[in-house]
Amino acid sequence: MTVVERVLAVIEAHRGDRGALLPILHGIQAEFGYVDQSVIPLVAKELNLSRADVHGVVTFYSDFRSEPPGRVTVQLCRAEACQAVGSERLVEHAEAAYGVKVGQTGADGVVTLAQVFCLGNCALGPAAQVNGRLHGRLDPARLDGVINAEYEARTS
Amino acid sequence: MTTTVYVPRDAAALSVGADAVAAAITREAALAGRAVRVVRNGSRGMLWLETLVEVVTEAGRIGYGPVTAEAVPSLIANGMLDGGDHELRVGVVEELPWFRAQNRLCFARVGVTDPLSPEDYRAHGGLTGLRRALEIGPAATVAEVTDSGLRGRGGAGFPAGIKWKTVADTPGELKFVCCNADEGDSGTFADRMLIEGDPFCLIEGMTIAAFAVGATEGYIYIRSEYPEAVRTFRRAIDIAYAQGWLGDDVLGSGLRFDLMVRVGAGAYICGEETSMLESLEGKRGVVRAKPPIPAITGLFGKPTVVNNVLTLASVPAILADGGAAYQALGVQRSRGTQVFQLAGNIARGGVFETAFGISLRDLVEEHGGGTLSGRPVRAVQVGGPLGAYLPASGLDLAMDYEAFAEAGAMLGHGGIVVFDDTVDMASMARFAFSFCAEESCGKCTPCRVGAVRGVEVIDRIVGGEDVDDNLALLGDLCELMTDGSLCAMGGLTPNPVRSALQHFADDFTPRRVTP
Numbered sequence: 001m002t003v004v005e006r007v008l009a010v011i012e013a014h015r016g017d018r019g020a021l022l023p024i025l026h027g028i029q030a031e032f033g034y035v036d037q038s039v040i041p042l043v044a045k046e047l048n049l050s051r052a053d054v055h056g057v058v059t060f061y062s063d064f065r066s067e068p069p070g071r072v073t074v075q076l077c078r079a080e081a082c083q084a085v086g087s088e089r090l091v092e093h094a095e096a097a098y099g100v101k102v103g104q105t106g107a108d109g110v111v112t113l114a115q116v117f118c119l120g121n122c123a124l125g126p127a128a129q130v131n132g133r134l135h136g137r138l139d140p141a142r143l144d145g146v147i148n149a150e151y152e153a154r155t156s
Numbered sequence: 157m158t159t160t161v162y163v164p165r166d167a168a169a170l171s172v173g174a175d176a177v178a179a180a181i182t183r184e185a186a187l188a189g190r191a192v193r194v195v196r197n198g199s200r201g202m203l204w205l206e207t208l209v210e211v212v213t214e215a216g217r218i219g220y221g222p223v224t225a226e227a228v229p230s231l232i233a234n235g236m237l238d239g240g241d242h243e244l245r246v247g248v249v250e251e252l253p254w255f256r257a258q259n260r261l262c263f264a265r266v267g268v269t270d271p272l273s274p275e276d277y278r279a280h281g282g283l284t285g286l287r288r289a290l291e292i293g294p295a296a297t298v299a300e301v302t303d304s305g306l307r308g309r310g311g312a313g314f315p316a317g318i319k320w321k322t323v324a325d326t327p328g329e330l331k332f333v334c335c336n337a338d339e340g341d342s343g344t345f346a347d348r349m350l351i352e353g354d355p356f357c358l359i360e361g362m363t364i365a366a367f368a369v370g371a372t373e374g375y376i377y378i379r380s381e382y383p384e385a386v387r388t389f390r391r392a393i394d395i396a397y398a399q400g401w402l403g404d405d406v407l408g409s410g411l412r413f414d415l416m417v418r419v420g421a422g423a424y425i426c427g428e429e430t431s432m433l434e435s436l437e438g439k440r441g442v443v444r445a446k447p448p449i450p451a452i453t454g455l456f457g458k459p460t461v462v463n464n465v466l467t468l469a470s471v472p473a474i475l476a477d478g479g480a481a482y483q484a485l486g487v488q489r490s491r492g493t494q495v496f497q498l499a500g501n502i503a504r505g506g507v508f509e510t511a512f513g514i515s516l517r518d519l520v521e522e523h524g525g526g527t528l529s530g531r532p533v534r535a536v537q538v539g540g541p542l543g544a545y546l547p548a549s550g551l552d553l554a555m556d557y558e559a560f561a562e563a564g565a566m567l568g569h570g571g572i573v574v575f576d577d578t579v580d581m582a583s584m585a586r587f588a589f590s591f592c593a594e595e596s597c598g599k600c601t602p603c604r605v606g607a608v609r610g611v612e613v614i615d616r617i618v619g620g621e622d623v624d625d626n627l628a629l630l631g632d633l634c635e636l637m638t639d640g641s642l643c644a645m646g647g648l649t650p651n652p653v654r655s656a657l658q659h660f661a662d663d664f665t666p667r668r669v670t671p
Contacts, residue, residue, distance in 0.1 A: 017416075018456065021438030026380075026419060053439075060440040061421030063380050079342030079591075080537055080584070081573045084500035085528060117424060117541075117591065119381050120345040121168050122573065123203040123498060123505025132383055136171035 006031055007039050011046045021047060021057055025064055034065040070105045070112040071154045072147050075129040078115045081122035090126050091115070093140040098147075110151060158191040159237045162210040162217065164267070166199035166352050167384040168345065173225055174207040180228035181209070190237050198353020200267035201507035202254055205246065213239040216248040254523055259485065260509045261473045261493050262466055263346075266353035272391055274399050277356045283401070285472030289364045290409045297368040298324055301471060303479030305491030310336055310427075310464030311539065311568040311644075313490075313557045316471075319461060322451040323369040326459040331371035333362050333461045334436065334454070335468055337378040337385070338420050338427040341540025343499040343571030346507050347465035350495075351378070351385040354469070355392035356401070359415060361468035363406060364475060365461050366413045374413060375455070377432050379420040390417050424595040428643050429462045431597060442597045443643045464569070466495055487513035490556035498524045500537075500573035517551035520574055531576035535584075535660065539568025541591055542648035544655035545581065564655065566648075581660035586614045588652040596645060603646025606637045610653065620666030627664075630657070 001009070010027035014020040024043060028035050035058055044054045058064045076094060078087050095101055098111040105112040121127035124136030128143065131150050135142070163169075163178040178194050185192040200208055205221030209231075218239040220231060227244060234242045249255060260266075269276035277283070289297040302317025323331060335358065339347040351358060362374045378386050393415055396402045404412050418436055420426050426435045430444035433455050454460025470492065474482045482492045490512035496519055498505045503525035520526070520536060527533055533548045544565035546553070553563055560567045575584075589610030596603045610633055616626045634650035641647040657664060 019436055019438035022418065022421060022435065026421070056440050057438070060442075061423050063420075063422035080541060080587070081343045081500040081571075083584075083587070084573060084575045084579065116381060116422070117595070118340055118342045118344075120339060120348040121171050122343045122345055122500065122571070123502065124168055124171060124206065125500070127171065129381070129383075134167050134171040134384070136168060 003032075003039070004042060007042055008046070011043065021049070021054065022061075025058060025061075029064060033068050037066065067105065070109050072110060072150045073112045073114065073131055074143075074147060075114045075116040075119070076102070077117070077119050077121070077125065077127045079118040079122075081118070082125035082127055085125045087126040090128075090138060090140065090143060094143065097140070097144065111147065158193050159185075160193045160195060160212040161237070162195050162197045162212075164199045164206065164208060165196035165271070165384075165388075166206075166349055167382070168203050168349070169199050169206040169208070170384065172206050172222065176225035177207045177209065177223050177228060180225040181232070184228050184232045185237065188232055188237075190232075192237065195270050197269060198266040198271050199349055200249060200255070201263065201349065202252070202504070203506040204504045208246075208249070209236070210249055211237060211239055215239060216250060219246040219249040219252070220244045221246055254504065254508075257523065258509050259493055259511055261482070262470050262495055263350065263354075263507060263509045264473070265357065266349060269354070271353050271355055271388060272395060274356070274395060281476065282356055282472070283360060283407070285475030286360050286364055286367075286401075286407065288475045289367055290407065290411065294324060294368050294370065297364060297475065300475060300479040301368070304474045304482040305479075305486070305489070306467065306470055306474060306482065307490070307557070308464055309466035309470070309494070309569065310429075311341075311566070313567070316463060316467055319451055319463070320365065320368050322449070323371070323459045323461050326452050328370075328459045330373070331369055331459045331461075332455045333365045333369070333371045333374040334433070334463075335362055335374070335376040335465060336427065336429060336432055336462055337376050337382075337465050338432055339382075339465070339569070340379060340424040340427045341542075341569050341571050343537065343573035344497050344540060344569045345499070346495040346497050346570065348382050348385050349507060350465055350469050351382075352388045355389050356396065357472055358389075358465060358469050359392060359396050359401065361471040362415060363402065363411075363413050364471050365463065365468060367406075367411055369459070369461055371461065372412050372414065374415040375418050375436055376415070377418050377420060377426070377436055379426075380422055386417060386419055393417065423597075424591075425597045425645055428645060430643075432462070433460070440597070442599050443645075445642060485511040487511075487554065487556050488558055490558065494555065494567070494570050496555065496570045496572060498572050498574070501527045501529055501576050502574045503528050512554075512556040514555050515551070516546070516553045516555060516572070519555070519572060520551060524572075524574065527574060527576040529576045529578075531578065533574055534577040534579055535575045535581060537573045537575070537652065538571070539566040540571050541588060542566075542644060542651055543568050543571075544651045545584065545659060546655070547659040550659070566651070581656040581663040582614060582618050585653045585656040585664075586611055588649055588656075589614065592645060592649040600640070600642040600646060602637045602640040603642070603649070606633055606641075606646060607649060609633060610637075610649070614664075617664055618666055623666060627657075
């Protein structure tokens, strides 16, 4: 299937939904890993919205990525409850160990480091979500273990 | 004989390896020649014990925790499947002091049942509330909720019955019920645990709300940071349709109610109700000016009930047992129970449901066991990122809406975040502003610009630059944001800042470079 066909299939799946733009954008990100600028005119045309409207929505929400993520996406919680048990030390460790800053993907495309404000695991912090899976009571060694396991699962 | 073993499927339990524990139990039991049935329940809410494994015995459900997959062989060798002794054995779960001290209405089934079993749900009192509502009619249902004194659990504490009555009295062919599950406050996770641990209860509560106000469509807006909750709730909705609890003819009563899940996209502001409605409409999550209120002009301009997860999940019990029984709990104008959440640097964190009026010190010290680090408690933030910081000396405060308002704090969604004496309160105040700058929707200037200026001013203060002038400026800025912001995001951000300044002034003295 071409990119256009894949995007149209996502839109079609939500044709009857009220206010379908968010579910469609989630669908596109699930399909491609990110929301490429080039799909915006097509989505806008199909939903009878202006391109500016769609662009505005895509850029408002921090979930929608404009570039492909690395093999392992690490979302580190930096909200108060995790700060109270040392999340900032975990952030420092991750930035140093993987050579990326929060919000970036490494040049080798392995790790994407992101920050998140609360994963709802506030009694078992510091918490992180790695490729969509939640982990608690993290320290640098445990975080490295989780990242390595996810990397191996993605490459084997 | 088959032994029943409970291993939670709650995201917090999964985060410390519950899936691996369940797999290890199945494997080791087979090796030992024992027949086991592993049930994946919700969490009991004693999160420091996760993964909490429960074994059904004649004496009751015996708990073991915190269990890791590595510990399973030794547990089974020591007779865990018969309730045998082990250093991880905690005893009969329902007799633990932490558990017995609670009054679980909203969380009555959470951790007890298989969340996706309709049989379990019925066997534990499910659907009683909905059946009663269908029997007494919409007006009496609204009256029951009003009489119960139930107030919105999202944070604002608006009386639910009054909101419902407004929607019921507003004429309209199409009305909506929206459940706000955008639980973004740090230190709160009760909505998530309820959705993952007893989703049918929320479905029942939303259906009762729909019946009471004449709505036919419902949406639950779950934040994307909660993928387990999204998965569980979607499955629960499918099961509910198959059981005839949702759809064209709810419980054979002729009531039509359809329920859909919508997933947020990483915007804290979408927990604000009008911003959530914008997001549900497929737009940027920008706050709407009120009035008009959502009860009259809500989703797609139609009359809409917007309630928090715990508000709606409290409704089935209120209908089942009557509003008066609920009203009998609590203090003054805070009636019923509140689900408190102990979080941050706390030895025994988790959910603790009890009647309003318990003191903060009891929660933090007696039930929570003080800090996880073992150091002294220095500050406690109640009510999320927009709630005030209280000093260790100020914990003798009753947990109710009015007592907190008097103390210049707020109860919010019941989240309690504990910090030990290593916390730097100037940096927490700075974080409050930088969080607001990051998450502001940008519609009003006090919030959008004020938050950025706030970070700069605090940097100057701790950097030793014109300290007195900048402290005065900070006071002005807080006042302006409080009075001039469109919603609670900008309006309440000064709460953590001012309380940090008031109680921890020493941290703001210029003594080092900004972190």
